[in-house]
Amino acid sequence: MSTPEQEPFWRSKSLEAMTRDEWESLCDGCGRCCLNKLVDDNTHEIHTVAVSCKLLDLETGRCQNYKHRRKFVPDCIMFTPKTLHEHLKWLPDSCAYRLLHDGYDLPEWHPLVTGDPNSVHEAGYSVAGKPIVSEEELSDPSDWFDYIIRS
Template sequence: MRDRREPPTLADLAAGDRPAEPADARPFWEVKRLEEMTAAEWESLCDGCARCCLNKLEDWDTGEIHWTNVACRLLDDGTCRCRDYENRTVEVPDCIPLDPKAIEELSWLPPTCGYRLVGEGRTLRWWHPLVSGDPETVHQAGISVRGMTISEEGLQLEDYEHHLVDWPGEEE
């Protein structure tokens, strides 16, 4: 079974922490609203891209969000997972935990984010682990930030503008 600091993996879900299938046999993310999901269902919506763990810059005049490859100090660049998921909001006070209300309000969630897609009534992408059955497909599809980040540790805020990037799927 998984370390409780990490969201459930597909193996965990298969081992008994699996969300219940709805009566009509469609996947839970197609029939439930975000607010109706169990904790295991909610956590499994994370595709593991880790884009939400990147620092973003907002243009104060236009409100436009600019992406960087500067990662939260807790992000493991190799796994795209938080090194201290359970305590992340204590370790990083400006970490924003995702919940259904936050999903509605956060303009910077990637358009490919499973939470955002389901919240908008759209379908998960082929590479999402719940669809593909493989947590590696998000990386193989080039959607994740695996191997492309630098840590915010030791970096000055004024240097972030030198780390602006465009991620796949941002043009949606």
């Protein structure tokens, strides 16, 4: 949060100029980037499925072992200012990193705007309380086609 006379850091700094803490605070905790994806071999279209990474806590929308996640999920994509442009396609449209990269502001429900970490859940933009299953329950990716999220 910022005072009225001070611009918030996400409006006054580029993604590359942000401190590590500022960068990390952009994550709204929705958990949507932790939903698995299927890529169509013919069209290369990415389909998000209602099957989460095994580390995602479906009640909070947060990674259960964020600091060491790559130890348990080696293909977990780490978003950094340097690699963001390579991985934008994997992020949901509402993601702060994607929005700021594309020149938009944070949405009104974002926790940095509201000061409330639960605002993302209350606005319905998180996986919390949604009909999502863990990949541990549905380990065969060929079954994931039944879980494609249609918007």
